[in-house]
Amino acid sequence: MSRIPSGKLIWSLNRYTRNKNLWDRVCEECHHQTPVFVYEHHDEQERSLFGYLCEECAQKKLRAWLQSTQEPEDGEACCQVSFDTATVFYEQKNDGDTLLLTRWSSEQRRRRLQGEGGDL
Numbered sequence: 001m002s003r004i005p006s007g008k009l010i011w012s013l014n015r016y017t018r019n020k021n022l023w024d025r026v027c028e029e030c031h032h033q034t035p036v037f038v039y040e041h042h043d044e045q046e047r048s049l050f051g052y053l054c055e056e057c058a059q060k061k062l063r064a065w066l067q068s069t070q071e072p073e074d075g076e077a078c079c080q081v082s083f084d085t086a087t088v089f090y091e092q093k094n095d096g097d098t099l100l101l102t103r104w105s106s107e108q109r110r111r112r113l114q115g116e117g118g119d120l
Contacts, residue, residue, distance in 0.1 A: 007091035007098065011041040011065075013058050015084040015104075017112045027054035029061075062086055065099065084109065 016022060016038055027035045028051040035052030039061070043049055053061065059080050065088060085102040104112065 007089035007093075009040070009042070010088040010090055010097060011039070011061075012087040013037045013039055013053065013061065013083075013085065015112075016052070022052060025052050027052060027057050029053055029057035033057075058086075065097075 014037060016036055022035050025035055027033045028039070033054035033056065035054050037053045037055070037058040039051045039053045039058070041049055041051075062081060062083070081101065082103055083101045084104045085100075087100045089098045089100070090096070091098055
């Protein structure tokens, strides 16, 4: 069942696949690590804003969203999710958010990160 959400984009994380290295940038959250994800979100005027997040901060972003959709529990989730893209949409017809996670196969990841398979 592959239903693509059609609602309004809230935020997305896409593993960086361009032919340029991000070694000259730092994660916009922790300001310490080299980013591996492009982070898209919107401001109050609904303009698209882009930034870069490291693996750890991208995991935190995903965990924070997942925890905000569940009942409060004691403790923070300790597990990591293996993903290459994460997108959250608001769907008016359901009056709720939809999370779409994508994990590339080993071969897709190799090709995309080496620049052979096109950009995301």
